[in-house]
Amino acid sequence: MKIKQVFRITAVSAAIVAMGMATGCRPQTSGSQSVGDAASRVYVAPGEHDEFYNIVSGGFNGQISVVGLPSGRVLKIVPVFSAHPENGYGFSEESKPMLNTSHGYVPWDDLHHIAISTTNGEHDARWAFANGNNTPRIARLNLNTFETEEIIEIPNSAGNHSSPFITENTEYVIAGTRFSVPIGTDEDNDVSIDTYKKNFRGTVSFIKVGNQGDMSLAFQLVTPGVNFDLSRAGKGKSHGWFFFSTYNTEQAHTLLEVNASQRDKDFIMAVNWKKAEEYIKAGEGNLVKARYAHNKLDHNTHTASSTMMEEVLQLDPKLLKDIIYFIPCPKSPHGTDVDPTGEYIVGSGKLAALIPVFSFTKLMKAIEDKDFEGEYDGHPIIRYESALHGVVDKPGLGPLHTEFDGRGNAYTSMFVSSEIVKWDIETLEVLDRTPTFYSIGHLSIPGGPTAKPHGKYMVAYNKITKDRYLPTGPELAHSAQLFDISGDKMQLLLDFPTIGEPHYAEAFPATLIKDKQVKIYRIEDNNHPYVTKGAGNARVERDGNKVHVYMTSIRSHFAPDNIEGVKVGDDVYFHVTNLEQDWDVPHGFAIKGANTAEILIMPGATQTLKWTPDRPGIFPFYCTDFCSALHQEMSGYLRVSPANSTVALKSSLGE
Amino acid sequence: MNSMQPISRILILLSSLIMVALFFVPIWQIQMWAPQYPEWLSMHIWIDNITGDIAIINGLNHYIGMKEIHVEMFPEFEIMPYILGGIIALGIILALIGKQFGVWTYLVVLVLAGIAGMLDFYLWSYDYGHNLDPTAAIKVPGMSYQPPLIGSKELLNFLAFSAPDIGGWLAVAAGVLGIAAAVIEVRKRIQYKTAKRNPLVIK
Incomplete structure (x- = not known):
């Protein structure tokens, strides 16, 4: 056998093996078989x-x-x-x-x-x-x-x-x-x-x-x-x-x-x-x-x-x-x-x-x-x-x-x-x-x-x-x-x-x-112990080191939106009542540094976020659910003072 | 000659009785559509009340500085039931008396009451749409928000539609009955005059 022949046979065999490897000699399997008009x-x-x-x-x-x-x-x-x-x-x-x-x-x-x-x-x-x-x-x-x-x-x-x-x-x-x-x-x-x-x-x-x-x-x-x-x-x-x-x-x-x-x-x-x-x-x-x-x-x-x-x-x-x-x-x-x-x-x-x-x-x-x-x-x-x-x-x-x-x-x-x-x-x-x-x-x-x-x-x-x-x-x-x-x-x-x-x-x-489907909760039926019915009743109250914020939300503000007199070491409870009575208008509430989550409040409901401030400063809070044209304005500030501070507890809106 | 036709007495009586329904159904409606409110917001005006999605409308309107709608802002609600009651009583009494002047009196009172009502509604809606809070968040130069007296009108993202409600249509029906009575009486009069000139034509 001439070297040339050996070379040729080797080359052909290699080509066949390569083709086999590339295309595969495996049998066909069933793929996904959706019907023609499936989309419609x-x-x-x-x-x-x-x-x-x-x-x-x-x-x-x-x-x-x-x-x-x-x-x-x-x-x-x-x-x-x-x-x-x-x-x-x-x-x-x-x-x-x-x-x-x-x-x-x-x-x-x-x-x-x-x-x-x-x-x-x-x-x-x-x-x-x-x-x-x-x-x-x-x-x-x-x-x-x-x-x-x-x-x-x-x-x-x-x-x-x-x-x-x-x-x-x-x-x-x-x-x-x-x-x-x-x-x-x-x-x-x-x-x-x-x-x-x-x-x-x-x-x-x-x-x-x-x-x-x-x-x-x-x-x-x-x-x-x-x-x-x-x-x-x-x-x-x-x-x-x-x-x-x-x-x-x-x-x-x-x-x-x-x-x-x-x-x-x-x-x-x-x-x-x-x-x-x-x-x-x-x-x-x-x-x-x-x-x-x-x-x-x-x-x-x-x-x-x-x-x-x-x-x-x-x-x-x-x-x-x-x-x-x-x-x-x-x-x-x-x-x-x-x-x-x-x-x-x-x-x-x-x-x-x-x-x-x-x-x-x-x-x-x-x-x-x-x-x-x-x-x-x-x-x-x-x-x-x-x-x-x-x-x-x-x-x-x-x-x-x-x-x-x-x-x-x-x-x-x-x-x-x-x-x-x-x-x-x-x-x-x-x-x-x-x-x-x-x-x-x-x-x-x-x-x-x-x-x-x-x-x-x-x-x-x-x-x-x-x-x-x-x-x-x-x-x-x-x-x-x-x-x-x-x-x-x-x-x-x-x-x-x-x-x-x-x-x-x-x-x-x-x-x-x-x-x-329930679309809203009637505010009249809200018997939450910390409900705030109407922005006029919004307020903050201190009970020892607990501060209860009675807050309302309605497009596009919280009441109150300025809070002072909170101290490091206080437990702050934001009781947020969503005053809306319209379908698909939840409001959210989140405050900087809260190591929990936001709360999302359905129309007519009250939800409470507990927050323990760890340092003095100004802490913004805001509505997290894009609610209205002025959603970005729906926010407020809470001031935290040192534990021994004498800043009086107060809250306000629009003052 | 001075007496009403029996049919007119029935029409006047019917007309005033129909209006009793106005104590139980709304007279006027304003409907509002917006892309976010495909289901339409509605406001129903009764003789002594205003109902519908008032809280939602008030919530939305505060952005453009419109006043909040409350029942208390309409002193009309205090007197309207008495006016309506008066008209109904008048119609019944006039029908019972059965004199022809009763038809004219009733129709004139009815028409005047209708005009007064629409005028009052226009004046309120003018004030409501124009008298805006100067600190409103959204101010569009030259824009006012008076709802249409009747028909539809675009107000920013809203399409407002104003039209009679069930009670309004019943009042219209009462008016039509009054007009029908008047027409009957006028025709009778003409017939009578013609007959006087030419007694042979009289049936």
Whole structure:
């Protein structure tokens, strides 16, 4: 072989390898496949309104975002468990009690799930409930003001993940603990971690919801030590029952990734809460000591109060029979979802290669016939096959959650295979599948968990974003995708970025609440102890080292706007009343050096900023919400004198 | 000959009774639109009150130095119910008496009251629009803010619209009934005169 030939062959081979490397010989994969007229189907013209309100959990930001559908536009961020410097939530004297817990002030939480209130299993959209996962709490938002009105802490819980899910007439909001923990007194709870099986217990709490939405912790069921993941109430024929998915029925306390994935089947725990109510009526509950905060906003004083509760009523279903039954469910079920008729209960075993669907009728029959296959910690285990309606075979990998469209179809999110699978509830046949970008967690259909889904759209909340938007460094907005589900095939319409890390969301028709929105608070109804009704009553008062500033704001001045006689070491309370009675005219208040935040005061409301001046000087304050043509003039000066000063306390406006 | 036609008596009676409604509905309205107020701000003038978005209008108007509107600034509100009551009583009495002069009297009183009302409204709105606080934040040379007597007018970023409210339209209707009665009486008179000259034509 001549050198020239060798050289030529080498060159050709190198060229082929180079071409292969450059163009790639990989097979084609499915990209995003939005339909041709997608833009016009999600377009909401300027000045027009979206068809649906979508109430979206913010995950680790502790907030809720309000998103319009189908546009995907963010309409509002509502602070729930997290302090919000933007409007002073958690910083104003009025809102601090809202974040109080038995651990003191906790200005953050991990908000996972949303429940919109229902009547007869259908959305009435009076309130939205949300869970705080880390320091177990349940919050209630008023959907006419989009404010957090109430937060109740859950005692004997740790990792409040299996909540807040509601019964069909919003009789109860429930909260199941993710982590089982010892639940005695503080002294009893100091045990070795490896005594899990002996000492750790789970709890599911039933919070009663009153006519005005007021929450109270009605009772807790004490359960075997397992992890509760998610839950759903029965409805229609299964009203009176609640279904909880469980994992770590192995009762492992370390390396759960492996040790909690050993059993072929964990359980769905079926709870007969009507039975529990009967036991309570019969006086079978035990009042035990527990410390938990109950915080509530009063709309007339614009002030939240926090009450520390002392006791909780507990039931022990091990002794009180017929409350709890365990249904075997393959491989660490995540979602447990009940179809609109209340007949079918779908368990999504996140490590399983199938989706089991249980029949409520069969479940009742099995209970009646005592068709049990054993006991779990003293509780009957229903025979798997006896409760089973059937399984969806090979649906995909990593099923997590299932929602319904009210037309006999179920939609299950698949984390591992990154897709949504549509299947027929009766025949269990897979009808369609569509990729999501990427690795979907929850999915949400307007009204999807209710007895009467509104259908039309479906949103995928994805856990991984990668290349979907312009890249923004290592951390990316979590991506959501809107699908049209009105036809036989799911059609991708829109990608939209989200706030925080959404887990679950619920959407409902805008017509349910849009005409009920509160526009202003009536100044006549303002019963705040430090309200100033009219600039003529504006003043400053000293009480020891506390200085109370009774201040008003109206376009475009504060009264008073000159304050003197404040001394270093004083605690100054600015009680600002917004005298406006016009929609969309909040005023803000901020003062130099305040190591808290601003406060944003709605028309007719009073809010208080506490400020401790640390040095003498002149401190300007100003309105932070661009309110009017003379907004920049809406300001004032406060003079701070040394602690031993004799400057008299006085305030003025226009002098 | 000096008696009203029965139909005129009914018309006068009806006319005065219609005006009873003016105690219960506003007479006049002023509506204001601006880019920031797509929903329109409104002011309703009653015989003894002024309602609507007064606080908001006052808040906005202080920038250009207009006086704050309060019920107390209208002494008219004290006497208007009596004037209205008087007109209604007059109409009823005249209809009951049933003499022809009653039609003329009623119509003249009604028209004079209407003119007086509009004049009073004009004078107030002139003062309200021209008598401005010299320390106002916004001063536009040569600009005054008198709302239109009737119809619409641009005032800076606002478009003001002034027109009768329900009560105003009812008053107009009452006036029309009065005029109808007068027309009937005039025609009867002409007919009567013609008949006198030519008795054969009389029906």
